[in-house]
Amino acid sequence: MSRVEHPPIGGPSVTDEPNRYIISYCPMCETVYEASRRDQLTCSPACRVKAHRTGRLDELKRVAKFLDIHPSLALRAQATEILRPDLGRKIAAGEIDYDDILSEMDAAYNARAMQAARMVMGDAE
Numbered sequence: 001m002s003r004v005e006h007p008p009i010g011g012p013s014v015t016d017e018p019n020r021y022i023i024s025y026c027p028m029c030e031t032v033y034e035a036s037r038r039d040q041l042t043c044s045p046a047c048r049v050k051a052h053r054t055g056r057l058d059e060l061k062r063v064a065k066f067l068d069i070h071p072s073l074a075l076r077a078q079a080t081e082i083l084r085p086d087l088g089r090k091i092a093a094g095e096i097d098y099d100d101i102l103s104e105m106d107a108a109y110n111a112r113a114m115q116a117a118r119m120v121m122g123d124a125e
Contacts, residue, residue: 023105025078027056032079032109039072073098083108 021034028047035043041057042048051057057071064071076098080088087104090096 022076023079023083023109024072025075027051027060027075032082034109039070041071041075080105083112
């Protein structure tokens, strides 16, 4: 029986970069969520089906096409307005780009999650 060679620890199969999620907004359930893909438009398959059935995705796509942007960018903008409106103003002014604020959005999302956890446990600030 031949011996199986595994890549060395820290070798080419290991990356130093953590997976970066995009903080976005679901047009169906109206929540902020972590999108695993840049082109993701809803938080779940169930919301995707509902959004198609209700026409919300069609409307989003029409508006995005009119503005010449990808629909997911409009949803990222909505999430930014909810979590960090100060960053939304900087993006609108052209001072920064969405890719520049991944860490800040992630921190704001995690802070919101911790706030929700404290509220559930009866320890709201």
